[in-house]
Amino acid sequence: MIGSNSIAITPDIVRQHGLTLEEFGRIEDLLGRELNFTELGIFSVMWSEHCSYKSSRYYLKKLPTTGPRVLQGPGENAGVVDIGDGIAAVFKIESHNHPSFIEPRQGAATGVGGILRDIFTMGARPIALMNSLRFGASDHPRTRFLVNGVVEGISNYGNCTGVPTVGGEIYFDSCYNGNILVNVFCLGLIPSDKIFLGNASGVGNPVIYFGSKTGRDGIHGASMASSEFDESSEEKRPTVQVGDPFAEKLLIEACLELMKEDWVVGIQDMGAAGLTCSTFEMAGRAGTGIDLELSKVPMREAGMTPYETLLSESQERMLVVVRKGMEKEALALFDKWDLDSGVVGEVTDKPVVRIFDNGNPVVNLPVELVVDGALDLKRPTKKPEYLKEVDHVKLDSILEPTRGETILKDLLASPNITNKHWVYEQYDSMVRLNTLGLPGSDAAVLRVKGSKKALALSVDCNSRYCYLDPFRGAQIAVAECARNIACSGGEPIGLTNCLNFGNPENPEIMWQFEQAVSGMGEACKFFDIPVVSGNVSLYNETLGEAIYPTPTVAVVGLLEDRSYHTTQWFKEDGDLIGLIGLTMEEFGGSEYLKIIYDRVEGKPPRLDLHLAKSVNKLCLELIQQKLLTSAHDCSEGGLAIALAESCMSHPLNPKGATLGLDSTVRNDALLFGESQSRILISLSAKNRLAVEEKAKAMEVPFTVIGNVGGDALVVNVNGKEFIREEISSLKQLWLGALETYVG
Amino acid sequence: MKCGVVVFPGSNCDHDCYHILKHVFELDTEWIWHKDDVDLSGFDLIVLPGGYSYGDYLRAGAIAQFSSVMKKVIEFANSGRMVLGICNGFQVLVESGLLPGALIQNHTQKFICKTVSVRVENASTPFSCECLEKSVLNIPIAHHQGSYFIDIDGLNQLIDNEQIVFRYSGCEGEVTGLYNPNGSVDNIAGIVNENKNVMGLMPHPERCADPAWPNLDGQLIFKSMIQSLQPGILL
Numbered sequence: 001m002i003g004s005n006s007i008a009i010t011p012d013i014v015r016q017h018g019l020t021l022e023e024f025g026r027i028e029d030l031l032g033r034e035l036n037f038t039e040l041g042i043f044s045v046m047w048s049e050h051c052s053y054k055s056s057r058y059y060l061k062k063l064p065t066t067g068p069r070v071l072q073g074p075g076e077n078a079g080v081v082d083i084g085d086g087i088a089a090v091f092k093i094e095s096h097n098h099p100s101f102i103e104p105r106q107g108a109a110t111g112v113g114g115i116l117r118d119i120f121t122m123g124a125r126p127i128a129l130m131n132s133l134r135f136g137a138s139d140h141p142r143t144r145f146l147v148n149g150v151v152e153g154i155s156n157y158g159n160c161t162g163v164p165t166v167g168g169e170i171y172f173d174s175c176y177n178g179n180i181l182v183n184v185f186c187l188g189l190i191p192s193d194k195i196f197l198g199n200a201s202g203v204g205n206p207v208i209y210f211g212s213k214t215g216r217d218g219i220h221g222a223s224m225a226s227s228e229f230d231e232s233s234e235e236k237r238p239t240v241q242v243g244d245p246f247a248e249k250l251l252i253e254a255c256l257e258l259m260k261e262d263w264v265v266g267i268q269d270m271g272a273a274g275l276t277c278s279t280f281e282m283a284g285r286a287g288t289g290i291d292l293e294l295s296k297v298p299m300r301e302a303g304m305t306p307y308e309t310l311l312s313e314s315q316e317r318m319l320v321v322v323r324k325g326m327e328k329e330a331l332a333l334f335d336k337w338d339l340d341s342g343v344v345g346e347v348t349d350k351p352v353v354r355i356f357d358n359g360n361p362v363v364n365l366p367v368e369l370v371v372d373g374a375l376d377l378k379r380p381t382k383k384p385e386y387l388k389e390v391d392h393v394k395l396d397s398i399l400e401p402t403r404g405e406t407i408l409k410d411l412l413a414s415p416n417i418t419n420k421h422w423v424y425e426q427y428d429s430m431v432r433l434n435t436l437g438l439p440g441s442d443a444a445v446l447r448v449k450g451s452k453k454a455l456a457l458s459v460d461c462n463s464r465y466c467y468l469d470p471f472r473g474a475q476i477a478v479a480e481c482a483r484n485i486a487c488s489g490g491e492p493i494g495l496t497n498c499l500n501f502g503n504p505e506n507p508e509i510m511w512q513f514e515q516a517v518s519g520m521g522e523a524c525k526f527f528d529i530p531v532v533s534g535n536v537s538l539y540n541e542t543l544g545e546a547i548y549p550t551p552t553v554a555v556v557g558l559l560e561d562r563s564y565h566t567t568q569w570f571k572e573d574g575d576l577i578g579l580i581g582l583t584m585e586e587f588g589g590s591e592y593l594k595i596i597y598d599r600v601e602g603k604p605p606r607l608d609l610h611l612a613k614s615v616n617k618l619c620l621e622l623i624q625q626k627l628l629t630s631a632h633d634c635s636e637g638g639l640a641i642a643l644a645e646s647c648m649s650h651p652l653n654p655k656g657a658t659l660g661l662d663s664t665v666r667n668d669a670l671l672f673g674e675s676q677s678r679i680l681i682s683l684s685a686k687n688r689l690a691v692e693e694k695a696k697a698m699e700v701p702f703t704v705i706g707n708v709g710g711d712a713l714v715v716n717v718n719g720k721e722f723i724r725e726e727i728s729s730l731k732q733l734w735l736g737a738l739e740t741y742v743g
Numbered sequence: 744m745k746c747g748v749v750v751f752p753g754s755n756c757d758h759d760c761y762h763i764l765k766h767v768f769e770l771d772t773e774w775i776w777h778k779d780d781v782d783l784s785g786f787d788l789i790v791l792p793g794g795y796s797y798g799d800y801l802r803a804g805a806i807a808q809f810s811s812v813m814k815k816v817i818e819f820a821n822s823g824r825m826v827l828g829i830c831n832g833f834q835v836l837v838e839s840g841l842l843p844g845a846l847i848q849n850h851t852q853k854f855i856c857k858t859v860s861v862r863v864e865n866a867s868t869p870f871s872c873e874c875l876e877k878s879v880l881n882i883p884i885a886h887h888q889g890s891y892f893i894d895i896d897g898l899n900q901l902i903d904n905e906q907i908v909f910r911y912s913g914c915e916g917e918v919t920g921l922y923n924p925n926g927s928v929d930n931i932a933g934i935v936n937e938n939k940n941v942m943g944l945m946p947h948p949e950r951c952a953d954p955a956w957p958n959l960d961g962q963l964i965f966k967s968m969i970q971s972l973q974p975g976i977l978l
Contacts (some may be wrong), residue, residue: 159885160795162755246753246798336778338752426854428885430950431793433759447955558857562955 004305005036005362015046023374027139030369037556038307038355038362041427042370044549045220045273045311046280052374055504056536059517067122067530069493071192074209077533078188079117080195081494085451085559088192090124092184093132093459093498093554095537100182104149109157111245113315115186117269118159120252122426123259124188127434128446129158130497131168132459136177137742138415140554143172146180146555147423147742153243154184155426161252165427166435166622167444169458172741175463178542183498185459185554189448196259196270200282200290200347201320205265207279207290207345208327210254210334211317212247215300218313227540228503246315254337255318256408258330263323270317276310278319279345279353284371289348289743292355294362298340306355306362321347381514382507390468393587393602400666404640404715404723407596407672409733411637412644413597418737430526436565440635440649443486443557445565454562456490458555461637463548468511471519472604474551476676478523479612480635486616487631487679489623490557490660495524497534497553502546504538512549513538520551526609529555530698542590554565566623568632569650570657570682573709575629578648578691581615581678582701583639585669589702590593591636592672611700612677618700619679627687627694633677638669639716641725647713648731656727658714659706667717682708744972746772746788747781749816749832751807756793756829756949760847764790768965777812787972788825789816791832793885793947795810803846803888804834813839825968826941830886833933833943842936842943843901844893850884850926856885859924861932861946862912865952866906869971870942873963877942879916880909880960882946884924889945891927891934898929908934908946 004172007013017040028034029042049055065073071088072080081209096111112129120127133150138141149251200207218241249330258264268278275297283290294309304312322330323460327343334341348354353370355363406711412415424439434453437445443458460482466473482492497520502509524531540547559565570577587593588602620630634642648654663670673675683691688704695702706715713730715723748761757774775781775789783789797806804836807813813835820826820841828836849855858881866876874880891937893901901907909932911939923930925945933944948961 063750152853159854159856159887160753160755161800162794244798246795246800249753249755249795425857426945428854428856430856430883430885430947431755431759433762433950436955 003234005038006035008496009035009037009040017041018048023047024600028387030089030373036252037374039309039365041307041311042276042363042365043216046370047374051273051277053536054374054377055379055538056499058378059514059672062517063531064525065520065531070530070532072195073532076197076535077121079494079496081120081532081556082192083453083493085453087448087451089556090119090188090190091496091556092118092185092533093183093496093552094118094535095161095186095498096110097500097502097537097540100150101180103240104146104652105153105265106240106242106407108150108153110241110315111182111184111520112157113243113248114164114271115184116248116252117271119186119188120255121198121267121269122190123194123198124190125256126163126188126252127432128187128444128457129163129165129185130457130459130554131182132169132461133170134176134181134550135172136180138172139172140174140177144742150182150245151423151426157243157245160251162431164429164431164435165441166446168431169459170420172434173548175548178545179540179547181500181540181550183552185496187457187556189454194351196264196267197285198282199206199286200288200365201286202265203288203349205321205324205347206327206343207292207347208320208322208330208341208432209317209344210320210339210341211251212244212314212381213298213300213340214309214312214314214317216304219308219311228539239338241315243315248326250337250339251316251318252403254334254339258333258469263326263583265323267318267320269365270319272313273312274311276437280367280370282321283351283353283367287351289350289352289367290344290345291348292353294355294357296342296344297340306357316487323354332449369669379504379510380507381511383511384508390601391603392685398597401668402737404671405725408640408644408723408725409594410595411501411591411641411672412734413728413737414591415741416591417637417641421735421736422738422743433737437488437563437567438670441488443488445488447562452561454559454565455543456485456488456557456559459552459553460484461550463550464600466516466551467600468589468602470515470549471602472607473522474516474519475607476604477551477553478520478527479607479676480633481553482527482529483616483679485555485557486619487633489564489566490559491620492527492529492555493558494532494556495529495553497531497551498539499534499536500550500552501538502541502548509546516551520553527613530637562743565622566631566647569630570646570655571629571650571653574685575682575708576685576688576704576708577659577708578681578683578702578704579678580618580681580695580700580702582669583663583665583673583678584674584675586673586675587669590672590674592668605674607676614698614700615679618695618698622691623693627691628681628683630682632680636674638672638674642711644679644730647727648734654727654731655708656710656712657706657708658710660716661705662718667722670717672713744770744787744969745769745785746774747783747786748772748792749775749777749812750791751777751796751810753796753798754792755796756909756947759949760790760829761794763952763965767953768969775812779901783815783819786952787788788827788968789819791835792831796831796835804831804838806971807835807887808839811976818839820941823938823940825972827870827968828943829947829949830945833945834888836941836943841941842934843897844891844930846888847890847892848888849890855924856883856886858883859946860912860914861909861920862916864907864910868908868942869968870935870964871908871967873967877916879912879914880963881958882948882961883950884946886945889923891931893928899935904937906937907931908935908942
């Protein structure tokens with residue numbers, strides 16, 4: 001049994017709770033009395049980096065969070081954006097990195113569970129999941145175990161809840177050898193006038209607990225996520241929660257049924273920091289207090305102390321405040337769904353949370369001190385030393401190749417570019433009958449039932465770019481998501497981010513954070529995409545080795561008409577192939593440099609935000625005017641990979657293509673460089689003039705570079721053949737490689 | 744013609760089946776909550792949808808067979824009326840003894856979600872009469888325990904009684920191990936009982952029956968049932 005209030009608090013115990021002695025002193029000063037052990041536990045989680053955002057909050061304020069469509073910005077369980085027709089999209093991305101490294105299956109599963117609850121807590125029906133996964137090098141001894149565990153965890157949990165997993169991204173890099181990233185995104189739909197918030201308002205209203213019982217799992221999960229890993233991290237396995245997707249499914253249906261009632265006042269799930277966080281945050285948002293009686297909490301095991309009950313992160317639990325007098329109706333509804341429940345407390349007018357155990361007071365704390373009391377730490381920043389080493393490409397040792405086939409094949413079979421169907425086929429991507437585009441496209445596209453609209457979703461971050469220049473890398477992540485949305489026929493309407501970094505106490509890491517958030521903010525302002533929700537995950541570091549800065553962004557786009565939905569693959573022999581955008585001589589941070597020369601160096605590709613926006617606008621307008629047959633974003637691996645993917649990815653009939661490129665750029669930069677703001681399109685020859693005129697009118701570079709047809713990909717550069725390869729052999733390579741690394 | 748979609752705790756394709764019956768085929772369709780004491784006598788078709796009934800704890804479909812609604816579904820089936828079990832519904836039908844055999848873990852040991860080809864082996868059942876004999880349908884599968892198992896005597900009975908309705912195949916109708924996604928005995932994807940009024944299948948016809956998608960192969964199964972129950976209504 002841990003956490004009796006009779007334990008004396010020593011400086012060692014304070015430090016074990018992740019608080020500095022200054023913070024501890026500040027708490028006791030403001031409180032005007034000594035803390036007891038249970039209260040120390042509460043501050044330990046609520047003032048942890050994970051819950052308090054004390055290192056990041058100052059910078060996050062710089063992100064644009066408003067816009068005409070924004071119904072709910074950051075600060076609630078998820079962001080809400082109006083999509084018209086009385087419908088709103090609710091979405092958020094969240095990390096579950098630390099638990100997934102220690103116990104990949106349960107870590108990833110409970111990550112999915114947590115993000116689903118964030119969405120249906122708002123009253124929304126979850127309709128899609130996505131994830132951004134980053135593992136260590138594909139040949140690292142632990143990678144296969146971690147990939148299989150994470151994918152199985154997501155598959156098992158998501159599939160059971162009946163929410164389709166419609167896409168995402170998977171990267172491998174040795175910087176994640178000691179810290180994998182599992183970022184999970186969920187999107188839900190809600191009537192725009194029926195949004196539920198986590199407010200405990202209305203003095204005298206009952207506070208009801210429902211869902212699974214509380215056990216001893218996950219105690220101090222939030223604190224674990226707020227420190228680095230070392231040799232003893234394996235011992236933290238008991239802090240990882242265990243998920244029950246069946247309970248989650250019942251919870252979804254029960255919540256959505258509950259929220260049809262007009263007597264539901266406020267609702268919040270119990271995620272990080274469990275019952276403690278929900279109680280304090282719900283009171284905090286409403287400016288009220290809560291009296292809580294722990295003996296009423298449904299318990300899985302006997303003899304748990306208040307400390308354990310309050311800090312447990314048992315999964316699939318919710319807290320709801322209903323109008324006084326409606327307790328019976330609420331409990332009957334939970335009973336219908338076979339969920340445990342109990343009236344555990346009452347809303348009070350004084351902004352204080354008082355917690356009792358069989359009537360004996362165990363906690364008495366002012367809400368504001370617990371929720372908002374942690375001081376913003378303006379941690380020092382310093383430009384990292386490593387940048388001096390890596391910020392230029394030593395071109396002299398990179399010979400211009402005479403043929404491109406070997407490079408193309410090496411890239412297609414590389415872990416980051418190879419097709420990920422081995423993973424996606426383990427996810428139910430179709431349930432609920434909304435998925436118009438299956439995983440593996442630029443963006444996932446979902447129809448919105450009851451309207452002609454559709455939503456496009458894209459998640460992205462090239463962390464190698466961010467390592468080389470976090471400011472531009474973060475900008476590129478936003479720009480690429482926006483481009484993916486445009487290629488699918490949509491327009492970005494909102495963004496959610498998951499900022500994964502190393503230890504913020506290291507000024508060089510803090511510099512990366514500051515730069516990335518600034519870059520992201522600037523790009524969002526330029527593209528006019530509000531940031532409506534997000535999550536910060538720091539301390540992604542093992543034995544002092546930090547991950548690359550990884551500010552993952554997920555962008556939601558709106559297709560005014562689902563008929564705009566455009567796919568990436570070539571469709572008709574004889575169609576013309578065109579390139580929107582400009583190709584420059586750039587190698588920095590490219591997959592080409594990494595795979596062929598094993599180098600991570602240079603500046604990431606240049607990004608002209610103005611051009612990026614015009615390229616997207618042109619592509620979208622061409623799609624809306626039905627002038628395009630396909631559109632595909634050029635990203636990792638450059639033009640050659642985009643071409644190969646457009647050839648190979650037709651679900652039934654892959655197509656060949658013949659290209660004639662004229663350029664003064666080195667042929668490896670031309671085909672494998674990663675210049676930004678480029679979209680590869682195909683169009684019927686009869687539309688050529690219209691497309692060219694439109695590009696000219698919008699002052700966007702556009703060139704017809706070849707045509708669709710044959711069984712091979714043939715690329716001629718300045719009249720000389722550079723690539724000739726059968727599509728069937730490329731496709732075999734592309735489809736089969738991932739399994740050889742992780743299967 | 745009146746249809747019922749059973750909702751077990753953990754059913755998750757219930758909305759999809761309901762959507763196809765109610766909104767695409769515009770049939771009179773009702774939910775049947777597993778705890779409710781519903782009189783099934785007014786129904787013509789009961790659908791057991793996909794999902795994870797009772798969390799699929801123990802074995803997929805193993806707990807659902809004891810649900811109170813299943814007693815009524817068994818009576819309903821035994822009175823000769825039509826029951827369709829899709830995916831988890833097929834597992835429930837097998838567990839409750841309405842269909843022979845068992846559904847075990849895929850031989851890949853992984854969940855599989857993708858569109859596969861199935862060949863129509865018997866186009867004379869009420870569930871397949873709108874299909875052409877030996878034609879190929881493309882229908883998605885999404886399951887972890889979808890490998891159909893039956894012993895050799897049982898298999899021979901299925902063959903003798905023409906109870907095998909769908910077999911996994913190539914797109915040209917080749918029934919070989921190469922096109923068997925989950926290790927099912929004899930590539931079996933869907934079967935009927937001896938009376939031909941109860942069908943279970945692992946593929947999800949409701950996932951390819953909405954005109955929002957180009958593939959409408961699943962409609963043939965719904966049309967077959969409608970045609971059998973109300974001849975002429977589709978003409």
